[in-house]
Amino acid sequence: MKKRVFIILFLVLQCNSTLLLAQTEPEEIKQDIDQFQEFFYESLLQKGIENYDKAIKALEKCVKLQPNNATVFFELGKNYLALKDYENAYNSFEHATQIDPKNRWFWVGMYDVSYETSNYNQALIAINKLIPFDEKYKEDLTSLYMGTRQFDKALNLINELNDTFGKTERRELYKMQILSEGKFQNVEESNLITQIDKNPKEESNYIALINLYSKNNEAEKAFEVTKKLAAAIPTSEWAQVSLFKVYLENNEAPKAINAMHISLASAKIDSKIKHRMLNEFLIFVDRNPQYSSDLEKAIAYFDNDNEVNVAKEIGKYYNSKKQWDKSIRYYEQALKNGSAEDIETNLLLLQAYTEVKQFELLSKKAMTMIETFPTQPQFYYYSGLANNQLQQFKKAVAILEMGLDYLVDDITLETNFNIQLGEAYNGLGDFKKKEVYFSKANELLKQKK
Structure with a gap:
């Protein structure tokens, strides 16, 4: 506070003679x-x-x-x-x-x-007497309400002062603190709706309401506000969020892409809104692959996103559709964007290489990951599988047996290890060991049932 x-400035007051006893003589x-x-x-x-x-x-x-x-x-x-x-x-x-x-x-x-x-309750007595002298004392009253945790009164006063004198950084910080307690958000929602109705050309009220809805994961409400904003202030960066969706629905791809780029480049727009836009564009591109290059440009806006690895998530999207070539492209991009040692992304990439039978790449990548994570058995499995497919059976045996040492309580992976060892010994012509490992794999399959 x-x-x-x-x-x-002290002015010496003249003494009032009437305060003296009436019978006092003039000399006294x-x-x-x-x-x-x-x-x-x-x-x-x-x-x-x-x-x-x-x-x-x-x-x-x-x-x-x-x-x-x-x-x-x-x-x-x-x-x-x-x-x-x-x-x-x-x-x-x-x-x-x-x-x-x-x-x-x-x-x-x-x-x-x-x-x-620091007796703020006592200070309230004085400050309420000072406000009639000068309304600026209401700023102090706001701080006193915060100090005494009278957040409902503080929020009402902040909204009043914002409406009368304009916003200040301190009041906005106070408001953020108050709204972090969910019970006050309904009051703020009503206030912002009222402010939008009163001042439809004031962009900040729309943005505050959009952010409020976004924090509460009320995406539909947030989008409805962007539609109102687009109608009231078409030049607003936030308005592009709404226009983007309209253009997509009307199949006006160039306009939608332009609106998307403006929105994704804006520092004002909440990251949740940006992720939603990208997801909508991803679905559009899946139906209209001629715009794939625009999708890749859009992903670049998220290179420094510390919360979500966007390229990885898009790779998983194509993975679920068994579009392996596309998933590989985005997994590789995700690894270039600073996730080179992300185990999940690397495993997803190795599986995608397997699906498209790129065994040279699979072998090389798996070996690199073994050097980086020498205790992760999955990487030994993929390396053994790749070497089997490349008919490098002796190398496959050595790597798979090494990987078994790190395998703990994973029946599915242990089964796959034994199958690959059986394949490797079959390739080496050692049919006795082949049968041993295939038998182990069958026993493990029975355990799973």
């Missing part, structure tokens, strides 16, 4: 006034040289002479505050406000003490 700094009045002024100026002198205790003693003499002089109590408060005697400081400022509640600086004194002692 940033404390408001105040420069207080003059004497009391002279004494008051002497003590008061003495207090100012001592405060100026930081002798706060002596200043307080002089002011206490002033109180005896003029017990209803608010300025004296105000000065007492300042001296007590300088000594960090917070209780007496607060009481003195409060006494001053009781005598003269219309003096803004007396309330400021109470606020200063409350702030220094």
Whole structure:
């Protein structure tokens, strides 16, 4: 919370003779006034040289002479505050406000003490008295609501101030903190919908609502807002999200691709929205393969995405469709994009090589992975399979037997190892060992059932 700094200009108030007893003689009045002024100026002198205790003693003499002089109590408060005697400081400022509640600086004194002692509930009393003097104190009130965890009041006040004075970075940070607690999101949703209706040309409200829906995985609602944005502000980068889908549905591929590139290049648009757009374009390209090169260009926007390896996910998409050549292309791209040592991607790639019978590539890649991950039995299996297919049976036996040492509790993989060892010994003409390994494979298959 940033404390408001105040420069207080003190004006010495003239003593009101009516505060003296009615029967005091003029000479006595003059004497009391002279004494008051002497003590008061003495207090100012001592405060100026930081002798706060002596200043307080002089002011206490002033109180005896003029017990209803608010300025004296105000000065007492300042001296007590300088000594960090917070209780007496607060009481003195409060006494001053009781005598003269219309003096803004007396309330400021109470606020200063409350702030220094982090007594935010107490500070609320003073700040609510200061707001009628200057509405800018509402900024302080927002911070106090945050400090006292009155988030509902803080959110309402933030929205009011945003509407009246425009947004500030601090208020937006407060709002993010509040909205991280889901129960306040309905309030913010209603507020943003109202703001959009009131100010349809203000892009930030649409974006805030889209982000709110995206964080809650309400993709359809987010898309509906982008449609409204596209209608209200067609030049908006966010509007391209909506236009992209419209163009795809109308089979206007060049326009859709252009809208997609604008959206994917934008730093404003949420990554979840971008991933959804790419998925929609992937489905479109699957039906219209002539735009495959545009898909590859789109994937490049996600090269630095730390959350999702987009090329890998597209490879898995084509994998599920048994389009092995396409899956290989995207797995290889995924590995180039910084996932060279990702075990899952490498295994998917090795299986795809197997499906298209690229055994030279399979052998080379599997051996590289064995060198990188010498305790991963899957890589030994693929290497043995490749060498069998290349009729390098002796090499296949050596690699497969080595890989068995790392195999633990995986019946399916153990079965496959034994089948490949049987194939290798068959190729070497050792039919006895061939039957041993095929028999082991059959026994393991029975266990699976």
